[in-house]
Amino acid sequence: MTVDDALLDDAEALAAADRSAVLRTLATAGAQVRESAALATDAGIARLAEEGRPRAVVVASLGGSSVVADVLTALAGRACSVPVVVRRGGPLPAWVGPLDLVIAVSLSGRAAGPLALAAEAARRGARVGGDAADGSPLAEVGSRGGNVQVGVARGPRWDETAAQRTSRGALWSLLVPVLLAADALDLVRTPLPVLAELAARLDDEAEACRPASEAFVNPAKTLALELAGSVPVVLADGDLTAAAAARAASMLARTARVPAVRGALPDDASEVVASFGGPLAAPGGEDVFADPFLDAPAGPRLRLLLLRDAPGTEVDALPGVHGEPVRAVVEAVAETAAEAGVRTSEVVADPGQPVVRLAQLIARTDFAAAYLALASGIDPAASPHVADLRSRLG
Template sequence: MPELQESWVDDPNELARRDSRDTLRALATAGAQMREGLTFAAEAPLERLGDERPRSILVAAAGSSQIVGDVLRVLAESSSSVPVAGRTNVPLPGFVGPLDLVIAVSLSGRAPGPLAIATEAARRGAALLSVGADDSPLADVTRQARGVHIGIGRGRDSSRTSVWSLLTPVLVAAGRLGVVDLPEEALQEASRALDTKAEECRPSSESFVNPAKLAAATLAPTVPMALGDGPLMGVAAARASAVLARTARVPATYGVLPDHASQVVACFDGPFTAGGGQGTSSPRIDDIFADPFLDGPAQPRLGLLMLRDAPAAEPTPSSALADAVAAEADEAGCKVVESVAAQAHPLARLAGQLAMVDYIATYLAIGTGIDPSVSPHVANLRDRTRGR
């Protein structure tokens, strides 16, 4: 596995050359995206969605936009009885009807799945909210159904770096309907958390103090797993798995405590950590005499990215389990990176962790010689499937 080249992530000229579409700059606008989204939502005729809670909410989103449904679901679970489900494409579940709300999200407004779901939801008479480009088929479908379409700002060309342009209007609408408990101050606090993370992880902050660069350097030579210490951080872990694959081109699994503790810890007995799969509790010892030209490259170690919620005043079973997993990982020779959320409203805590994993994946890509925004194989796949 490659080592992260510090000069590639610290030198401004190298960053500009290796990050061809300014991914880092786009990520740094997250707080501004959120504030702009609040403005757009305030100007939208949300009263058309009614004044009562819907029976259920279905979020139609594909690819990187699926994070919208994940965030809404985890916030709604703790504050209301309205179930939130997600779909990427038709068929629309049979239960969806006039008492339900369908939210369709697509940056371009042309994603086939969300567009098809919005069309079917309109036919069934469900309330319809969409977020995406103003001049798009999705906006047209929503307006024809007398739903609410909320546009996005200019310069948004990737859903991976425009999460908060898509998510913020959805959160405002859900708050207005009483599905989530999100006062104005909570939304502003989240935007400040995004600004803080952008400052901490800015490109001009050198590798020895930048938390995202440090984490990327630790994870670079590993096969990584992301682990959230509860449902809220589980959303960040799922996001980490997605962006490590899509941005850094690293296949990464993820899990959520307590359910996935055993399957994560079981990997510590495998070929990437303890004794090369010998079932021993002793950490793997690399052969210092190995010749990478004669013996081949060294086998990568397992990496564990632990995304932890803000610590409670008193220890909890969840925090104790997370501590135990981290200790076991360390003893097994697994490289461990911990990112701990700051004390704040749940949305702000989650916002900071989502921003962190985005920065980690981006620096990991750049530092190992990968352009984070350009994938030849993804482009080839689109060419092969165009028109099908």
């Protein structure tokens, strides 16, 4: 598949190619945060904490909405005093009862898995937080006595485009009510002032990655060109950035149609490094004397994409492989990649609150996946093969 580099520097051509307005939808992330925070506050999301901390929190999300659960577990951390359990579908764990909280997330409010889990949780007397479109079956469950239902923020210029009807384009509308619920329960620190900082960071990223910005100064366009023609290996430097890696791999597959694998350090260092000696690596580096016209075209090569937390964060001091700090493991993996001929791209978060740093990594890779799709002649919002699969499954 060829990549049209020139398209990325032509704002008008990009707008014409982006028929589903994916880039515009990504640019509304900050607005989604603000509107969703207002909706959640008006809905009384803090009422989920009136009976105190639950014994456990079950997050029910599926498909493009599953990143909501990834982000919550990353922010809560392994030391969270309340277990956070992720379920994509049924059955609801047998132990869930009146002492627990179930948060069900679905943009349409009709996803079978989250809907069934929420309905069963309500039947057992558990608290239920619904995060779904108003008037949907899931919203009906969340509106019952003792539960809380938050409608989905639409953001500015809502025009029912294909991009805005997908959970990939509505990430922040779905995530913010969950973050406010978790803050009320004292599981994460994401109060309204932090969400304001989050919205501002997303606005800054949208400005830096705007379509009118030329590729050599636009970090998302640069990343898209670096990933073109490669098989990306998305590697996070810790638990927090692992949520961004999961989102990046999903967006590359669903948006740019590029299969990507992901991992997180320090646990996955050996598996990633082992792949540098495989058929998709370039042992000894690229052949600079290869003739692109006479020689056979080179196949896709691995590209290491490192997602790194801001310098000076606690990940620096955590022990990694062989007891070394995680940052030392990151550097060792990057050096091994260079020696094996595997090129590396990096996205490094700027300082800020954990959710703000995570959001910057997500936004950058979201834009990069969209630009890669458009430069490859692909509609980033619609996949005929996914539609075909859904029709086959009824």
